[in-house]
Amino acid sequence: MKNEGCFQRLTMENIQTSENIKPPANRWLRRVKKIKSNMAGLIGVIIITGLIFIAVTADFISPYSYKEQDLDIMNSPPSMDHFMGTDEFGRDVFSRILHGSRISVYVGVVSVGLSVFIGVILGALAGYYGGWLDQCLSIVTDLTWSMPEILVALLLVAVVGAGIECVIIAIALTYWAQYARLIRGQILMLKNEIYVEATRSLGATDFTILFKHLFPNAIAPVIVAATIGIGQAIVLEATLGFLGMGAQPPMPSWGAMMSNGTAYLFISPWVIVFPGLAMMITVFGFNLFGDALVDIMDIREDTLK
Amino acid sequence: MWQFVLRRCLLMIPIFVVVSIIIFSLIHIVPGTPIDNLIGPGMTKAHEQQLVEKYDLDKPIPIQYFIWFKKMLHGDLGRSIIEKRPVTELLLHHLPYSLSLGLTAIVLSFVLGVSMGIISAAAKNTIFDHLAMLVALFGVTIPAFWLGLILILIFAVWLPWFPISGSGTLMSLVLPAITVGLGGAGLIARVTRVSMLEVASKDFIVMLHAKGLGKKAILLKHILRNALIPVITILGLRIGWVLGGTVTIEIVFGRPGLGQLLITGLFRRDYPVIQGAMLVLAMGIMMGTFLADILYAFTDPRVRDQHN
Numbered sequence: 001m002k003n004e005g006c007f008q009r010l011t012m013e014n015i016q017t018s019e020n021i022k023p024p025a026n027r028w029l030r031r032v033k034k035i036k037s038n039m040a041g042l043i044g045v046i047i048i049t050g051l052i053f054i055a056v057t058a059d060f061i062s063p064y065s066y067k068e069q070d071l072d073i074m075n076s077p078p079s080m081d082h083f084m085g086t087d088e089f090g091r092d093v094f095s096r097i098l099h100g101s102r103i104s105v106y107v108g109v110v111s112v113g114l115s116v117f118i119g120v121i122l123g124a125l126a127g128y129y130g131g132w133l134d135q136c137l138s139i140v141t142d143l144t145w146s147m148p149e150i151l152v153a154l155l156l157v158a159v160v161g162a163g164i165e166c167v168i169i170a171i172a173l174t175y176w177a178q179y180a181r182l183i184r185g186q187i188l189m190l191k192n193e194i195y196v197e198a199t200r201s202l203g204a205t206d207f208t209i210l211f212k213h214l215f216p217n218a219i220a221p222v223i224v225a226a227t228i229g230i231g232q233a234i235v236l237e238a239t240l241g242f243l244g245m246g247a248q249p250p251m252p253s254w255g256a257m258m259s260n261g262t263a264y265l266f267i268s269p270w271v272i273v274f275p276g277l278a279m280m281i282t283v284f285g286f287n288l289f290g291d292a293l294v295d296i297m298d299i300r301e302d303t304l305k
Numbered sequence: 306m307w308q309f310v311l312r313r314c315l316l317m318i319p320i321f322v323v324v325s326i327i328i329f330s331l332i333h334i335v336p337g338t339p340i341d342n343l344i345g346p347g348m349t350k351a352h353e354q355q356l357v358e359k360y361d362l363d364k365p366i367p368i369q370y371f372i373w374f375k376k377m378l379h380g381d382l383g384r385s386i387i388e389k390r391p392v393t394e395l396l397l398h399h400l401p402y403s404l405s406l407g408l409t410a411i412v413l414s415f416v417l418g419v420s421m422g423i424i425s426a427a428a429k430n431t432i433f434d435h436l437a438m439l440v441a442l443f444g445v446t447i448p449a450f451w452l453g454l455i456l457i458l459i460f461a462v463w464l465p466w467f468p469i470s471g472s473g474t475l476m477s478l479v480l481p482a483i484t485v486g487l488g489g490a491g492l493i494a495r496v497t498r499v500s501m502l503e504v505a506s507k508d509f510i511v512m513l514h515a516k517g518l519g520k521k522a523i524l525l526k527h528i529l530r531n532a533l534i535p536v537i538t539i540l541g542l543r544i545g546w547v548l549g550g551t552v553t554i555e556i557v558f559g560r561p562g563l564g565q566l567l568i569t570g571l572f573r574r575d576y577p578v579i580q581g582a583m584l585v586l587a588m589g590i591m592m593g594t595f596l597a598d599i600l601y602a603f604t605d606p607r608v609r610d611q612h613n
Binding site: 139143147148149150151154155156158159231235238239242243244258262265266269272273276279280283284287 | 327331442447448450586
């Protein structure tokens with residue numbers, strides 16, 4: 001029995017040697033095992049775990065406070081004391097990057113979580129019931145999909161206002177349609193399967209069929225897209241911050257740090273270089289992990305487009 | 306075929322109307338009015354009222370929309386409330402900068418992306434493949450505005466080859482175009498690679514090998530040509546993405562394009578300017594998807610025949 005999933009054909013031989021049949025291992029457990037053999041995925045996991053660790057422990061591991069100003073050492077280059085240099089107020093860039101990871105992780109996870117929540121529910125209902133809900137959803141998803149994210153997000157930030165909560169809402173509203181599209185396609189494909197009919201004939205309600213039976217089978221591509229989406233959301237947050245519409249000072253966010261740093265690009269480039277590197281590594285990690293998930297969860301690549 | 310083109314053209318009209326409604330209504334939900342920025346010391350309530358009436362801000366939003374839409378059909382997008390110039394004039398002034406940047410970036414991402422994709426697919430699983438895909442992955446993951454700043458730092462400050470900002474010369478187009486184009490190139494390289502590998506495993510390619518055709522001829526003439534169809538689709542659909550990229554990059558490089566117009570408009574709540582800029586950007590995206598559909602129909606006989 002090679003890698004044929006958890007189904008085993010019930011032939012006479014199988015029944016006769018039934019003591020040889022092991023119950024299929026939990027599929028999530030199998031997936032966890034699989035990631036160990038995936039080098040790129042492993043790097044992704046390490047980066048993401050590191051990021052979360054930094055975000056949680058930023059207060060303890062950062063050498064300086066993120067808002068403490070020391071005007072004697074304004075714009076000083078990387079040195080033994082401040083190995084990523086200091087910014088225009090003499091604040092330690094390294095400590096600010098560590099603290100800035102909090103906003104990135106927070107915005108990335110919460111905004112993507114929110115958009116997955118909205119998208120998955122609407123998409124699943126649209127795929128399952130069809131009709132006018134599906135029509136409306138198709139129009140909205142087509143429209144938002146062809147609009148550049150940054151434009152949609154900019155408009156939405158203009159509507160809901162600047163500040164971190166507003167940025168989260170704007171990003172969630174920018175991204176939800178893509179998850180709705182994904183799950184809708186999956187549900188459409190799965191809802192005519194025989195096991196659905198069987199469950200229905202046993203008297204299951206629509207709700208049970210949709211959320212207990214179809215859902216676990218349809219969610220894998222959404223998880224992959226959401227993983228990569230967190231990386232994209234972090235970049236979007238930073239871009240909005242760079243344009244002056246993100247978190248408000250003195251909260252350090254990577255985007256805002258770079259935005260302030262532009263004025264001092266020629267004097268103290270380290271203020272811009274290091275937050276950007278931090279962000280690049282982060283996004284890189286989420287992308288590697290997402291790509292690895294495609295293999296681990298046996299998803300066909302074209303379902304993701 | 307022409308029927309298909311015509312039908313596709315007509316389809317753009319309702320989309321345009323819907324997009325214009327969305328843009329208009331979103332902007333008008335924004336709390337605060339542009340008048341707030343105009344009110345100076347010594348202005349009376351009567352003055353304020355006069356301004357509100359002048360820009361039709363006292364009328365219900367649907368009525369405001371119809372006034373705006375009707376004028377738009379005559380090529381009048383209103384006057385900028387802050388700059389006091391016709392929006393059409395502002396758009397025409399800023400559009401060439403965005404257009405030149407956008408087109409260069411698209412060409413660059415296509416050429417760069419397809420070449421990287423070909424190298425990757427031809428040398429599958431070699432060091433070249435991994436290298437090209439790593440570059441592609443970086444292209445997708447690097448935040449564009451940061452890349453722009455780093456390019457300025459390296460190629461304009463440390464090595465004074467290109468101007469730091471501005472828009473006058475051809476040289477000033479190089480760095481922004483690379484910045485915007487690299488992200489697109491990464492995406493296109495990945496799509497080209499996957500698509501070429503898929504075509505390469507088809508039976509007719511095996512047949513060509515059996516006939517004794519040279520490897521190079523098969524790769525460039527047969528595999529690439531078939532593999533480009535999804536690439537063209539992605540390119541067309543992602544024109545919006547390139548346009549979105551130009552918005553931020555224009556700020557980084559100080560190019561007076563549509564992006565700069567839009568961002569300053571957003572900060573000053575200059576409704577007519579925001580609407581105009583958004584509308585032009587949306588039209589660019591619509592044209593992109595339109596061209597992609599038409600090109601798709603021309604390159605793929607199966608789609609073409611379906612419509613005949």
